[in-house]
Amino acid sequence: MKAGILHKPHTPLSIDDVDLDPPAEGEVILAMAGAGVCHSDYHFMDGHMTPWKTPWGMGHEGAGTVIEVGSEVQGLSTGDKVILSLDTMCGRCRNCTNGRPALCENNPRVPVTRMRTGGTPIYHFRPTFAEHTLASADACVKVPDDTPLEKACLISCAIITGVGAVVNRAEVKPGETMVVFGCGGVGLNVVQGGVLAGAGQIIAIDTVDFKLEKAEEFGATHFVNASKEDPVERVKQITGGGADYAFEVVGFPAIVRQAIESVRPTGSAVVVGVQPSGQEVSVEGWHLLQDRSLIGAFHGTARPRVDFPWMLELYKQGRLKIDELISRYRPLDEVNQAFEDMKAGTVARSVLVFD
Numbered sequence: 001m002k003a004g005i006l007h008k009p010h011t012p013l014s015i016d017d018v019d020l021d022p023p024a025e026g027e028v029i030l031a032m033a034g035a036g037v038c039h040s041d042y043h044f045m046d047g048h049m050t051p052w053k054t055p056w057g058m059g060h061e062g063a064g065t066v067i068e069v070g071s072e073v074q075g076l077s078t079g080d081k082v083i084l085s086l087d088t089m090c091g092r093c094r095n096c097t098n099g100r101p102a103l104c105e106n107n108p109r110v111p112v113t114r115m116r117t118g119g120t121p122i123y124h125f126r127p128t129f130a131e132h133t134l135a136s137a138d139a140c141v142k143v144p145d146d147t148p149l150e151k152a153c154l155i156s157c158a159i160i161t162g163v164g165a166v167v168n169r170a171e172v173k174p175g176e177t178m179v180v181f182g183c184g185g186v187g188l189n190v191v192q193g194g195v196l197a198g199a200g201q202i203i204a205i206d207t208v209d210f211k212l213e214k215a216e217e218f219g220a221t222h223f224v225n226a227s228k229e230d231p232v233e234r235v236k237q238i239t240g241g242g243a244d245y246a247f248e249v250v251g252f253p254a255i256v257r258q259a260i261e262s263v264r265p266t267g268s269a270v271v272v273g274v275q276p277s278g279q280e281v282s283v284e285g286w287h288l289l290q291d292r293s294l295i296g297a298f299h300g301t302a303r304p305r306v307d308f309p310w311m312l313e314l315y316k317q318g319r320l321k322i323d324e325l326i327s328r329y330r331p332l333d334e335v336n337q338a339f340e341d342m343k344a345g346t347v348a349r350s351v352l353v354f355d
């Protein structure tokens with residue numbers, strides 16, 4: 001089968017012929033149906049995040065159909081449709097039983113080498129830029145047979161990371177004000193999370209006008225182009241002193257600082273963006289003294305087995321936008337063009353589709 005492999009940072013992905021092990025105990029193999037091209041993938045390529053090891057099997061957002069089932073797998077059979085969670089969920093540890101399975105304490109978070117290209121081992125978790133992928137059944141969320149996987153794949157990362165940061169982590173209440181720094185695939189979902197939560201003002205900030213236009217489509221109420229005006233000052237003007245919540249969805253320490261400076265005393269800045277490996281975030285201490293909070297939100301504090309079916313239900317009812325997120329479908333061998341589109345800021349999300 002074919003898979004998109006990063007052989008070295010700062011080089012394009014290569015589409016390699018890859019051999020995949022059969023599923024071990026507790027594992028399944030999925031035939032991928034759709035894989036979103038997420039900025040976090042690009043972070044491995046541009047050095048923002050240190051890749052675990054190379055060659056690296058790329059992609060983390062996706063959905064597919066079970067084609068092989070290993071021993072001791074419960075609740076999944078060949079032909080089942082699933083959306084991948086970013087992480088395995090044991091269901092028994094403290095975080096899993098406390099409703100925080102995205103941070104399962106038994107998730108090994110150590111890459112494996114169950115794929116090979118020309119005899120060379122490839123490091124990976126559950127790579128979605130691949131025709132087939134091995135996954136722990138504990139990372140698979142079974143969804144109804146009529147689920148359109150080439151769309152629902154975005155629930156796996158972009159949608160839950162954004163919506164979940166608002167409803168699961170920040171718990172924004174009706175009428176509260178919020179500002180979103182960065183309106184890419186995840187940021188747009190922070191905006192629509194705000195709509196679902198009944199937020200009052202939802203201020204979208206970006207440097208790319210196309211993304212601000214998309215933010216309006218997703219329900220933002222105010223727009224600031226940060227390359228033309230000071231976002232912190234504008235947020236204070238619009239909200240009359242600062243927002244209740246600021247979401248940092250870009251992944252830079254300087255923007256985390258802007259986020260905390262944009263919230264009123266008692267407000268919260270929520271770090272959603274993946275920060276550069278090894279870099280520190282600094283904020284003025286006085287901001288924290290005024291009862292402001294600086295918190296992180298990993299993967300939308302997701303409870304995938306609860307949240308994914310909920311997101312699908314909202315989509316079916318026309319209350320969650322997915323179609324509008326997808327700017328372009330491409331085959332796997334055009335993955336590098338999808339990254340070019342992302343860098344150019346001309347797409348909200350590209351989705352790789354498989355025959």
Ligand SMILES: [Zn+2]
Pocket residue numbers: 038039040041060061157158
């Ligand atoms: Zn992602």
Ligand SMILES: [Zn+2]
Pocket residue numbers: 089090091092093094095096097101103104105106107
């Ligand atoms: Zn667990």
